[in-house]
Amino acid sequence: MVDTTEKDPLKADTLQFAGTLPDTLLPKHRILAYYGNPHSKRMGILGEFPRAEMLQKLDREAERWQKADPSKPIIKALHLVAISAQGTPQKDGKYRLRMSDKTIRKVISWGAQHGAIVFLDIQVGLADLKGELAFLEKYLKLPYVHLGIDPEFSMKTGARPGTKIGTYDAADINDAVQFLSRVVKENNIPPKVLVVHRFTQRMVTNYKNIKLDPRVAIVIDMDGWGPPSLKIDSYRDYIVKEPVQYTGFKLFYYNDKKKVDHRSNHKVPHVMEPAEVLALEPKPLYIQYQ
Template sequence: MKNILRIAASLAFAAASISASAQAIQQDSTVKPTLDTARYDSLMISLANGDKTGKWPVKNTPYPKAGAILPFYRVVAYYGNMYSKNMGVLGEYEPTLMRSKLTAEIKNWEAADPSTPVKPALHYICVTAQADAGRNGLHSLRMPFSQIDKVIEMARPINALIFLDIQVGHSTVETELPLLEKYLKMPNVHFGIDPEFSMKEGSVPGKRIGTFDAKDINYVSNYLSSLCKKYNLPPKIFVVHRFTKRMVTNYQDIKLNSNVQFVMDMDGWGGPELKKGTYKYFVAGEPVQFTGFKLFYKNDIKNAPKRMMTPKEVLNLKPAPIYIQYQ
């Protein structure tokens, strides 16, 4: 009888232990991930690269929610459109070769900065500005969803991020952005806008350089943030291209939030000194949060000294760009 009682007691104790363990596991699964703020601050100081202007790192910016990509990783992206070999390297080569070239570039960046891991990305222009007004009169053409689906499939073999970029022409971000919600609710899909082709004054895209205001940018940030809340997503990266002052007006009124990581991307082409100057005055000189830098395989080598900047040269900029794009 005593042995039976002992066995029963042992079984009861084991059951209680299993129940406690299950409860602990359940409790652990509900614990929300947290951001390593000390490491974040350290990386932001490192990106400032010894900047002496006092502008970098940008002060009083919100910490991102957990799961943020920047500044823990550098993003290296291939840019383009599947219907045009002239709009960027993404559409110039068949997928296997394109991925191979992107992987090779990633290795170059990892070698130049071994302390920062790199995430590959495909930056796809899903709304393209047009010289022709088209049926809707908006001087812009939306790519079919089947093409966006192809880009997402192309990204899978290398686990690349996807950026959907819009050139609104005579349309607006308020019109175009909501149409992409089915993709932007995916955790690995991010967003970009190109002020060059936002023709607020009504001219034909390509005839002059367009513009976006802080109000347009804030609309996008708020929309992306709402998606993060609605679908419980990690922070979105939001890229704005720039190479003139007028392309982004009232930059000081751009509002940041913890669900969106803002990148001002230097989009100008030319020789190293010209690109450095553009970056200094229109990106580094008007700080928002993070910076990006575009490299052109063809346009950067048109004029003397006929060479592209190296990763090391780009990383020597103050601040160091955390988003790199190849066209």
């Protein structure tokens, strides 16, 4: 892999990646990510526990998944909500909050020191996706930092985030792909992974117009919560039936246990086990825990 230290504006000497980073992540590997924000215990597992405890849990989860499917080496990841949708407008009226450089660098350093790649997730609110991509570009120049975009909080109608489910069109996703492709080419780094969250039909429109690029691996991630049968139905209806490139599956440590699944053999609410997720076709290559 090419050394990009001299080109990196982030003092890369303090962010050296522990271990060996493969040149291509997908489809040869399976990514296992912990999602959230260190400023919020409620947003996800990444911020729920102190760093050391959270990373230990990630390690144990990775071991479970590796045992469930030894054929796909596990790549651990931290998935940071770097730009968070807000219920109230910011000074610019865009209903989104950009995390500070200190916070973003902190999570990137957690990943680098632990041998975990990092995803920076964008919830645009009423902002423009291209502008938020530009804000994150200096971080995405690092070879182990990747991107997530969340249609749920892309409020094209001008509605306040959280009042309605938002949407991205293929044109928006293509903008993100083209942006990442340029970053890869200009910095001579390995291909990027783009995760697009989805759990309804309208969250992604005109999927057939999404253009693939060899410098970017696109994952459409089934992001809905609930009992296993509902999650499986969502995966089939919104991910499998409208294929793009690779698939992902999200698991919620708490929300997935709110109801008993009467269509399964489990008598109590439970988070799907690796074997249950791996029974899906196609087998998801990106697994996220919130």
